[in-house]
Amino acid sequence: MLEASANAQLSRTVLVRIRSVLPALRPSERAVAELVLSDPSRAATMSIGDLAEECGTSTTSVVRFYKKVGYGGYSDLRLDLARETARESVAHGVPAEVYEDINTADSLQDIVSKIAFNETMSIADTAQVLDVEQLARAIDVVASSRKIDIFGVGAGGLVGQDLQQKLHRIGLVSFVWSEVHAALTSAVLLDAECVAVAISHSGATDDTVDYLKAGKAAGAVTIAITNHADSPLGLAADIVLTTAARETPFRPGAMGSRIAQMMLVDCLFVGVAQQSYEASIDALRKTHAVVQSRKLRRGN
Secondary structure (H helix, E strand, O other), X not given: OHHHHHHHHHOOXXXXXXXXXXXXXXXXXXHHHHHHHHOHHHHOOXXXXXXXXXXXXXXXXXXXXHXXXXXXXXXXXXXXXXXHXXXXXXXXXXXXXXXXXXXXXXXXXXXXXXXXXXXXXXXXXXXXXXXXXXXXXXHHHHHOOOEEEEEEOOHHHHHHHHHXXXXXXXXXXXXXXXXXXXXXXXXXXXXXXXXXXEEOOOOOOHHHHHHHHHHHHOOOEEEEEEOOOOOHHHHHOOEEEEOOOOOXXXXXXXXXXXXXXXXXXXXXXXXXXXXXXXXXXXXXHHHHHHHHHHHXXXXX
């Protein structure tokens, strides 16, 4: 199992691997990671001393950083950074400047290009890191559950609302909670026929972790949707669905995570609907028709 996990980690791109280890880094190591992620093409050209100096840290911190990402030497990290930025640039036809964070000199077109690129790559990276076996398990338990409870805070709550609406439209009993006390009181009443879904980009939101633990203690199967599988939320869950959202200081988790989480939720929903294809299609037709009829009556 450990060998499989290590192989899966090494199969990810360097940028995805750096993002995945962020919560486990020391402050000095995280400073290095954030600089590399903000401009990987430039970081690929820097010496270890220059990188340490710009981050305000030591070369020892840089060494600890690249070892935690899985590299034996700094030159290997630089080579992968150069390869990955070149690959993405060629594959998506974007200039190196698009990798940089939004700044005050950017035109509105620059902002559009940077956001579009980062959100496109968040989806592509998530598709790469998503464990299909975990997704299949999640689909099976949701499709066969008596009730699905969903909880998230902030952007996670918005994604939870989307998931609940989708499941409700195909006839599954589901609830989304945006207030922690309501979520906890519902979680303790779950049982082995129920599923508790918790959504948190960081996986470290106390309210979300407490909710999932309460659902698990009550006997429910627990699912975490997070960017960090080794976070408190990921470690508390029976099933972990991992995103690979791209963050920058100007685009924090609340923005960067949402598009990746929505893509993952769509995969979960379609998989669940596929298991009862005819019934799901019938339910979707009925729900679409009743809403459409109101639009027609109003002349919209």
